[in-house]
Amino acid sequence: MEPADMTNHGDDALSSRTGAPDGDDRLSEDRSLVQQRLAVRELIDTEVSYLHVLQLCASDIRSRLQQLPQGDLDVLFSNIDDIIKVNRRLLHDLQETASREEEQVQLIGNAFLEFQEELEQVYKVYCASYEQALLLVETYRKEPELQREIQGIIEAVLPQAGPSGLSFLLVIPLQRITKYPLLLQKILENTLPDTSAYAVLQRATSALQDVVTNINEYKRRKEVASKYTKVEPLSLRERLARINTHTLSKKTTRLSQLLKQEAGLVPRTEDKEFDDLEERFHWVSLCVTELKSNMAAYLDNLEAFLRFWPQDCNLEIPGGPVVQYCYLARDLQLQAFPEFKQQLEAQVWQPLCSLAKTLAGPQNLIKKRLDKLLDFERVEEKLLEVGSVTYEEEAARHTYQALNSLLVAELPQFNQLAMRWLGQILCTFVTLQRDLAKQVLQRAEDSLAQLPHHHLSEPAFRKLVEDALGQTSHQLHSFQENFEKVLPPPTTQPLLPGAERQVQALLSKYGPGKLYQVTSNVSGAGTLDLTLPRGHIVALLQNKDTKGNSSRWLVDTGGGGHVPLRGQKQP
Amino acid sequence: MRSELEPQLVWCFSESLHLSLREPIRAEVRPKKTSLWLAQIPFKIGQPKKQIVPKTVERDFEREYGKLQQLEEQTRRLQKDMKKSTDADLAMSKSAVKISLDLLSNPLCEQDQDFLNMVTALDTAMKRMDAFNQEKVNQIQKTVIEPLKKFGSVFPSLNMAVKRREQALQDYRRLQAKVEKYEEKEKTGPVLAKLHQAREELRPVRDDFEAKNKQLLDEMPRFYNSRLDYFQPSFESLIRAQVVYYSEMHKIFGDLTQQLDQPGCPDEQRERENEARLSELRALSIVADD
Numbered sequence: 001m002e003p004a005d006m007t008n009h010g011d012d013a014l015s016s017r018t019g020a021p022d023g024d025d026r027l028s029e030d031r032s033l034v035q036q037r038l039a040v041r042e043l044i045d046t047e048v049s050y051l052h053v054l055q056l057c058a059s060d061i062r063s064r065l066q067q068l069p070q071g072d073l074d075v076l077f078s079n080i081d082d083i084i085k086v087n088r089r090l091l092h093d094l095q096e097t098a099s100r101e102e103e104q105v106q107l108i109g110n111a112f113l114e115f116q117e118e119l120e121q122v123y124k125v126y127c128a129s130y131e132q133a134l135l136l137v138e139t140y141r142k143e144p145e146l147q148r149e150i151q152g153i154i155e156a157v158l159p160q161a162g163p164s165g166l167s168f169l170l171v172i173p174l175q176r177i178t179k180y181p182l183l184l185q186k187i188l189e190n191t192l193p194d195t196s197a198y199a200v201l202q203r204a205t206s207a208l209q210d211v212v213t214n215i216n217e218y219k220r221r222k223e224v225a226s227k228y229t230k231v232e233p234l235s236l237r238e239r240l241a242r243i244n245t246h247t248l249s250k251k252t253t254r255l256s257q258l259l260k261q262e263a264g265l266v267p268r269t270e271d272k273e274f275d276d277l278e279e280r281f282h283w284v285s286l287c288v289t290e291l292k293s294n295m296a297a298y299l300d301n302l303e304a305f306l307r308f309w310p311q312d313c314n315l316e317i318p319g320g321p322v323v324q325y326c327y328l329a330r331d332l333q334l335q336a337f338p339e340f341k342q343q344l345e346a347q348v349w350q351p352l353c354s355l356a357k358t359l360a361g362p363q364n365l366i367k368k369r370l371d372k373l374l375d376f377e378r379v380e381e382k383l384l385e386v387g388s389v390t391y392e393e394e395a396a397r398h399t400y401q402a403l404n405s406l407l408v409a410e411l412p413q414f415n416q417l418a419m420r421w422l423g424q425i426l427c428t429f430v431t432l433q434r435d436l437a438k439q440v441l442q443r444a445e446d447s448l449a450q451l452p453h454h455h456l457s458e459p460a461f462r463k464l465v466e467d468a469l470g471q472t473s474h475q476l477h478s479f480q481e482n483f484e485k486v487l488p489p490p491t492t493q494p495l496l497p498g499a500e501r502q503v504q505a506l507l508s509k510y511g512p513g514k515l516y517q518v519t520s521n522v523s524g525a526g527t528l529d530l531t532l533p534r535g536h537i538v539a540l541l542q543n544k545d546t547k548g549n550s551s552r553w554l555v556d557t558g559g560g561g562h563v564p565l566r567g568q569k570q571p
Numbered sequence: 572m573r574s575e576l577e578p579q580l581v582w583c584f585s586e587s588l589h590l591s592l593r594e595p596i597r598a599e600v601r602p603k604k605t606s607l608w609l610a611q612i613p614f615k616i617g618q619p620k621k622q623i624v625p626k627t628v629e630r631d632f633e634r635e636y637g638k639l640q641q642l643e644e645q646t647r648r649l650q651k652d653m654k655k656s657t658d659a660d661l662a663m664s665k666s667a668v669k670i671s672l673d674l675l676s677n678p679l680c681e682q683d684q685d686f687l688n689m690v691t692a693l694d695t696a697m698k699r700m701d702a703f704n705q706e707k708v709n710q711i712q713k714t715v716i717e718p719l720k721k722f723g724s725v726f727p728s729l730n731m732a733v734k735r736r737e738q739a740l741q742d743y744r745r746l747q748a749k750v751e752k753y754e755e756k757e758k759t760g761p762v763l764a765k766l767h768q769a770r771e772e773l774r775p776v777r778d779d780f781e782a783k784n785k786q787l788l789d790e791m792p793r794f795y796n797s798r799l800d801y802f803q804p805s806f807e808s809l810i811r812a813q814v815v816y817y818s819e820m821h822k823i824f825g826d827l828t829q830q831l832d833q834p835g836c837p838d839e840q841r842e843r844e845n846e847a848r849l850s851e852l853r854a855l856s857i858v859a860d861d
Contacts, residue, residue: 125854218856225856283679290673298666305659310652313645316638317799321807328810343838351845358852361859410857417855419679421848423689426674427831428841430693434824440817448814451807461811465714468804472797473721479794480725486732486783 036190040104043183047091050176054084056157057169064153067146072136076170078129082122083173090115105191109200112184113207120211123177124218130174131223137166177215180208221409224402225365274404277411278366284415285359288422292352295429299341299349306337321451328447336439340432347428355421362414365407372400623747623777624740624784632784635791636733642798643726650719657708657716664704671697689831696827700820707816714808722801725794736787739780746773 058080062073090111097107140146154165161168184205191198311329315322375396382393448454453461671694674680680687750773753766836844852858 221856226859280679280682283677287674287677287679290677291670294666294670294673298663298670301659301663301666305656305663308652308656308659310649310656313649313652315642315645315649315798315802317802320799320803321810322802325806325810328813347838347841347845351848354845354849355852358849358858362857364859365857406856410855414852414855414857417848417851419683419686421845421852423686424844424848426689426693427828429670430696430824430827430831434821434828437817437821437824440813441821444810444814444817447810451810452803453807458811458815461808462710465804465808469714469718472718472801472804475797476721476725476801479790479797480728482786482790483725483728483732486735486786 032190032192036105036187039183039186039190040108043108043187044091044094044098046179046183047087047094050172051084051087051091053158053169053172054080054087057172058084060157061154061169064157065150067149068140075129075136076133076166078126078133079122080126080173083126086115086118086122090119103197105187106195106197106200108187109184109197109202109204112180112204113200116204116207116211119177119180119208120214123173123211124215126173127177127215127219128222130170131219133170134167137170140166178212181205181212184208221402221406224399224406225361271404274408277408277415280415281362281366281411284418284422285363288352288356288359288418291422291425292356295349295352299344302337302341302344306333306341309333324447324450328443331443332440336436336443339439340436343432343435344429347432348425351421351425355418355425358414358418362407362411365403369400369403369407372396372403376400623743628784628788632788635788635795638795639726639729639791642795643723646719646723650716650723653711653716653719657711660704661708664701668697668701692827692830696823699823703816703819707812710812711809714812715805718801718805722798729791729794732783732787736780736783739776739783742776743773743780746776749773 058077062077065073068076093111093114094108097104097111100107140150151163151165154161154169158169184201188198188201188205191201309329311326311333317323375393379393379397453464456464671690674690675694677690680690746769750766750769753762753769756762756766
């Protein structure tokens with residue numbers, strides 16, 4: 001977009017006509033003054049009508065274009081509200097200068113110098129989205145019904161828009177910003193060179209020229225960047241389609257160039273400045289991606305923690321610390337912790353994800369730059385050998401240079417912004433931890449106050465608990481022992497085979513009352529002791545031995561002699 | 572294990588239980604004849620006609636035992652959940668430490684003093700919190716989980732004791748049935764001898780059952796009630812451990828927040844800040860629009 005290309009049909013219809021000067025030299029000074037005054041008038045008057053049109057667009061026309069989706073309107077009108085704000089203030093300052101006749105020109109110069117930065121910022125954004133806006137306008141044009149409606153609305157508000165309605169309106173801010181240097185130049189031409197006013201105005205004029213240049217540059221960069229940063233999901237077919245002989249040859253050429261570089265056959269284009277930037281960017285990416293995955297792990301663990309509800313147990317204990325704890329834990333689990341998790345997700349996790357996504361663009365560009373660099377080097381080589389290069393090869397060089405300058409210009413900013421955001425995210429993480437602790441404490445301290453020993457210091461309490469648990473541990477032990485004392489009942493065991501006759505013999509000899517069954521294997525120790533298997537039937541002769549010891553009984557086994565034996569027996 | 576006889580039987584059979592006595596009603600008995608009366612296997616013998624354990628006693632027993640079975644289930648569940656909860660707590664703390672550790676090992680720390688300072692402070696805080704968390708978990712282990720385990724370890728003994736009582740009851744029933752069988756028969760000499768024998772056999776078994784029954788009926792409620800005093804200190808300790816930990820956490824992160832010079836701000840403001848940061852980045856040409 002160059003100033004010379006823009007047609008001023010918008011301006012012409014609204015501005016006052018300048019008078020045609022006659023070429024009388026004697027009155028040149030007076031004429032200059034008159035011209036100057038006229039030029040100043042033109043500046044201010046056109047500013048007034050420009051602002052008026054903008055306001056009509058932003059309010060009347062935009063609000064009536066209801067059939068278009070909000071997203072479209074945002075693209076079409078972009079930041080027109082911001083432009084209006086800035087220009088309104090500029091106009092106000094310009095109008096104030098009217099009262100200060102002698103210094104007016106200087107004040108105008110000052111005003112533009114003051115607004116230079118803001119104008120650049122605000123028109124830069126508008127300009128960058130202008131191309132997209134035009135695309136939208138094209139799509140509308142393809143739908144005759146819609147086109148008619150839009151045209152109707154515009155003509156109702158601004159009849160001078162003419163048949164090209166929407167595109168006519170949208171280009172107006174672009175025309176204006178490029179007009180400023182011209183308008184200022186006109187005033188400058190008719191100002192005496194020695195005056196301080198001249199110096200200021202000259203600075204202002206070149207400043208506004210810079211603004212236009214910067215806006216152009218910004219637009220160009222955005223175009224280059226958008227070509228390479230798109231991370232589109234390609235289908236397999238699309239991917240295959242992209243691999244044609246051209247790209248294949250490009251890739252193989254690059255690879256061979258890279259190999260040549262690695263092998264030292266070709267000097268690598270050293271660019272320390274870029275390498276440092278790239279290294280730093282690499283660390284920044286590492287920082288972001290590591291933090292993101294660590295945070296994901298933390299959130300997973302938090303989720304796992306929230307799944308367990310020990311407080312749901314029911315010990316049938318009606319009051320006291322057990323109940324206190326259950327209330328407290330339930331409260332925390334239902335409120336404090338879920339809130340913490342939610343805030344963590346919204347204020348730490350989501351921003352981290354967004355930050356991580358922004359890494360993709362620069363990463364792609366860096367890769368593309370390297371590719372183009374290899375192409376560029378090959379072109380340089382060829383130039384040396386052959387003396388000329390094709391048009392496409394030249395284009396590779398330009399693309400490399402564009403990418404390189406783009407990255408060198410913007411990577412430092414990216415790194416700085418990314419790190420700043422990262423720092424803020426970490427601080428939020430810390431603050432949320434503190435807030436969680438506060439929430440839990442508030443509730444826990446309430447519970448604490450109702451505990452029986454809340455007045456005790458922590459060490460004293462711990463000693464108390466230790467003692468209490470020691471005591472109850474003994475008590476439990478005694479319970480256990482008591483239960484274990486409930487011994488197995490006397491059970492009759494199945495008889496060993498062949499024992500039936502023996503049993504009958506004993507039975508007839510002694511009677512059933514004296515018959516006992518051995519419940520567990522008995523092994524005799526001394527020479528007079530018997531060894532008997534379990535289940536063996538014996539007859540009791542005496543339930544104590546010769547020495548009166550009742551743990552050894554004298555029995556008749558129905559076979560051998562009478563010998564004392566030890567062991568348990570059941571009747 | 573219930574007796575299968577008619578409801579109008581109310582029994583007392585020994586002085587130790589002090590209940591009133593009534594006449595038994597005859598019911599069908601299915602005795603099984605085996606060659607060796609000594610080798611009879613209990614489960615094949617028929618049921619006695621008498622209801623040897625009164626319904627009220629049986630009901631009491633079942634109620635008390637039932638309560639204890641519930642308690643066993645609940646304490647086991649509590650122990651498991653408490654363990655899982657503390658494990659998850661430890662995992663969370665460890666992953667927090669990893670966050671700051673990885674940041675500290677990034678080469679950016681060498682280039683950027685401010686970043687280094689922030690990350691060092693964060694790392695110190697996380698490590699301290701992890702230490703406190705470990706202490707908290709240790710305290711919980713000592714004063715809650717261990718005692719729960721000890722409490723739970725009594726139940727196997729209890730369950731075994733209840734089983735033995737049941738076995739004793741079965742034996743008692745079996746022998747009682749046998750006595751009744753002989754009592755029904757025509758009173759001949761051999762029958763009387765056998766009856767006498769059977770009664771002799773019955774007596775110790777009955778005494779044994781009664782002893783077991785009484786012991787359990789005494790001990791079970793006592794054990795059940797012991798939970799009241801037993802658990803209160805544990806839970807008190809649990810609450811206190813939380814207070815100690817979160818006090819430290821509040822202090823440490825409060826200090827860190829001040830050190831990082833980030834005042835607390837409401838959620839909407841933070842959201843706006845995040846949006847602003849994202850817009851700044853998106854304004855760069857090198858950042859892809861999505």
